Amino acid sequence: MAHLLNLESVTVHAGVRTLLDGVSLGLDDGDRVGVVGRNGDGKSTLLSLLARTREADGGRVTHTGGLRVGRLSQADTIDGELSVRQAVVGEGPEHVWASDARVRDVLDGLLADVQADVPGGFDAPVGALSGGQRRRVALAHLLAGDHDLLLLDEPTNHLDVEGVAWLADHLRTRWPAGRGALVVVTHDRWFLDAVVATTWEVHDGVVDAYEGGYAAYVLARAERARTAAVTAERRENLLRKELAWLRRGAPARTSKPKFRLAAAEALVADEPPPRDELVLQRVAGARLGKDVLDVEGVTFAVGERVLLDDVTWRLGPGDRVGVVGANGAGKSTLLRLLSGELTPGAGRVRRGKTVVPAVLSQHLSELDEVAHLRVIEAVGRERQVLEVGGREITASQLVERLGFTKERAWTPVADLSGGERRRLQLARLLAAGPNVLLLDEPTNDLDTDTLTAVEDVLDGFGGTLVVVSHDRYLLERVCDRQLGMLGDGRLLDLPGGVEEYLALREATARPAPGATATAAAAAAPAGPASPAPTAGSLPAAAGASPSEVRAARKEMARIERQLSRLAERERRLHAEMAERATDHEAVSALDAQLRSLTAEREALEEEWLTAADVAG
Numbered sequence: 198m199a200h201l202l203n204l205e206s207v208t209v210h211a212g213v214r215t216l217l218d219g220v221s222l223g224l225d226d227g228d229r230v231g232v233v234g235r236n237g238d239g240k241s242t243l244l245s246l247l248a249r250t251r252e253a254d255g256g257r258v259t260h261t262g263g264l265r266v267g268r269l270s271q272a273d274t275i276d277g278e279l280s281v282r283q284a285v286v287g288e289g290p291e292h293v294w295a296s297d298a299r300v301r302d303v304l305d306g307l308l309a310d311v312q313a314d315v316p317g318g319f320d321a322p323v324g325a326l327s328g329g330q331r332r333r334v335a336l337a338h339l340l341a342g343d344h345d346l347l348l349l350d351e352p353t354n355h356l357d358v359e360g361v362a363w364l365a366d367h368l369r370t371r372w373p374a375g376r377g378a379l380v381v382v383t384h385d386r387w388f389l390d391a392v393v394a395t396t397w398e399v400h401d402g403v404v405d406a407y408e409g410g411y412a413a414y415v416l417a418r419a420e421r422a423r424t425a426a427v428t429a430e431r432r433e434n435l436l437r438k439e440l441a442w443l444r445r446g447a448p449a450r451t452s453k454p455k456f457r458l459a460a461a462e463a464l465v466a467d468e469p470p471p472r473d474e475l476v477l478q479r480v481a482g483a484r485l486g487k488d489v490l491d492v493e494g495v496t497f498a499v500g501e502r503v504l505l506d507d508v509t510w511r512l513g514p515g516d517r518v519g520v521v522g523a524n525g526a527g528k529s530t531l532l533r534l535l536s537g538e539l540t541p542g543a544g545r546v547r548r549g550k551t552v553v554p555a556v557l558s559q560h561l562s563e564l565d566e567v568a569h570l571r572v573i574e575a576v577g578r579e580r581q582v583l584e585v586g587g588r589e590i591t592a593s594q595l596v597e598r599l600g601f602t603k604e605r606a607w608t609p610v611a612d613l614s615g616g617e618r619r620r621l622q623l624a625r626l627l628a629a630g631p632n633v634l635l636l637d638e639p640t641n642d643l644d645t646d647t648l649t650a651v652e653d654v655l656d657g658f659g660g661t662l663v664v665v666s667h668d669r670y671l672l673e674r675v676c677d678r679q680l681g682m683l684g685d686g687r688l689l690d691l692p693g694g695v696e697e698y699l700a701l702r703e704a705t706a707r708p709a710p711g712a713t714a715t716a717a718a719a720a721a722p723a724g725p726a727s728p729a730p731t732a733g734s735l736p737a738a739a740g741a742s743p744s745e746v747r748a749a750r751k752e753m754a755r756i757e758r759q760l761s762r763l764a765e766r767e768r769r770l771h772a773e774m775a776e777r778a779t780d781h782e783a784v785s786a787l788d789a790q791l792r793s794l795t796a797e798r799e800a801l802e803e804e805w806l807t808a809a810d811v812a813g
Contacts, residue, residue, distance in 0.1 A: 199226040201261055201346055201378055202247065208255035209242055216242050218402030219256070224346065228378040231393035231410065236616055236644045239399050240382045241271065244348045247380060267344035269352055275335055277324025281311055284323050285337045299371050300341045306363040307337045329355030329524070340367065349381040353388055357524045358667045362699055365391040384644055386411040386670040411645070412443045439649050442674065489514055489552060489633060489661050490535055494544035497530060504530050506686025507544070517662045519672035521698050522682030528665040531682070532556060532635045535663065555631035559638050561618050568611040572601055572621055575610055579628035584659070595624050598654055600647045616642035623651065632660035640668045669695045696755040749811035756805045763798045767791065
């Protein structure tokens with residue numbers, strides 16, 4: 198395996214802060230590395246050093262001769278005068294790039310909406326695109342090129358859940374193991390599990406390496422915390438809670454860590470579920486009553502585009518619902534209808550008399566009115582004492598739980614970063630005492646540690662929760678069910694979660710806008726043959742095609758999520774049967790439900806085994 202680069206005793210200063218202090222590490226051909234850490238701790242700086250676009254203050258960075266490095270930065274550096282086509286594939290003749298399966302896949306996967314919806318399609322100037330589209334053009338240019346090392350800084354920003362799934366699959370199959378190296382900075386925990394084999398954590402001037410993706414990283418941190426006898430009780434408790442949830446999740450999340458798991462699992466031997474759903478349901482019922490939000494025959498259009506078409510949906514007390522959909526499908530509009538900010542064109546949204554909604558918007562304009570205050574003052578103005586997770590906490594304790602140190606808690610609101618502003622507004626909403634919480638992309642600009650802290654706070658929210666997000670991990674972690682918006686005006690229940698949504702999108706999608714490129718390839722003179730599938734994309738079972746294997750693995754993942762949900766429903770039924778043991782009729786009814794769930798589980802297990810035979 199070829200060696201690609203080395204960092205030797207590298208030190209980097211930012212003002213009086215030391216971001217990296219004597220860091221040494223290397224990359225080999227075939228490495229797949231995810232980089233995590235708190236915002237501001239040096240993740241993007243590390244990528245700049247690897248690319249040699251920034252000089253170290255001490256130590257040295259060495260590349261092997263002729264190393265071709267491609268880097269996606271967070272800055273927008275594309276010339277707005279270029280056409281989309283020029284920005285992605287340069288000035289080469291169409292028959293060359295159109296006959297390249299990799300380029301066609303990139304155009305179809307990242308820029309289908311540009312070809313379909315932007316006047317001029319791929320011939321439109323980059324300057325006419327939205328910020329998110331420009332970001333995807335930059336990513337497409339990188340993926341269409343030839344590189345030995347890919348450095349990606351937050352590549353999932355501006356991608357919807359479908360785009361994130363495509364990128365993960367593309368990097369696994371079109372950038373196979375053994376052909377170059379990949380280093381990706383991301384806060385998307387599902388993406389880390391799907392793509393990387395090693396995790397680097399940047400913190401306190403050092404870089405710690407962990408084998409595996411996010412799940413393995415959490416397990417290893419828990420083990421290290423145990424052996425080092427960590428005294429920071431709150432940090433350890435969050436790790437325990439996260440680890441407990443991961444160990445209850447799909448087996449694929451933790452099937453490949455190579456380090457010893459027994460000690461880490463001992464940390465969570467008696468750890469309860471992340472939230473007591475029976476208690477939260479009782480609290481929500483007491484605060485909200487029976488009626489919360491009823492969407493009755495609602496239609497809503499923007500111009501000629503119908504976002505919701507005769508939609509009926511009931512949201513009950515204690516429901517925790519995630520909403521997924523493509524960009525522009527109407528997810529934010531749905532939240533604004535639920536909150537009363539928008540009025541439907543037809544139908545109505547009926548709200549219970551006791552409903553007190555709160556909305557976390559994407560733009561956070563609500564903070565403008567408190568820009569002159571400090572963080573703790575902005576929260577305390579809403580309420581000084583509030584209840585989270587069944588116990589009272591002060592505004593300052595809530596601020597600390599959401600990741601503000603004592604020093605940052607006294608920072609003026611106007612001086613906060615984007616992620617800090619989002620955390621502050623969530624704290625203000627919770628302090629106001631809502632019983633219905635509507636969150637629009639709450640994970641934007643948050644690092645993995647902060648995401649864990651936010652999820653911990655949401656676990657204790659005793660009300661109805663609706664979350665719009667492209668973060669699959671968050672949706673699975675804090676919501677009990679998902680709804681999908683496919684862009685056709687429908688709002689669909691997704692028992693199979695995000696995997697079911699992706700399957701529905703694939704089944705109902707219109708002809709891909711990138712078909713223009715595909716058609717051009719068919720008409721173009723034959724170019725060099727496309728690379729043959731590598732070992733990473735070959736079928737695992739004899740006689741099965743790569744697409745059949747991928748479909749089987751997706752089916753297995755979908756079934757595992759359903760089995761997890763069934764296990765949770767069975768647990769609830771057992772708990773309810775124990776509570777109502779003296780009510781014979783109630784116990785009989787619950788027992789019938791339990792038998793039905795058992796039959797459903799056995800059928801799903803048979804389906805899983807069938808899919809496993811294909812996937813290998």
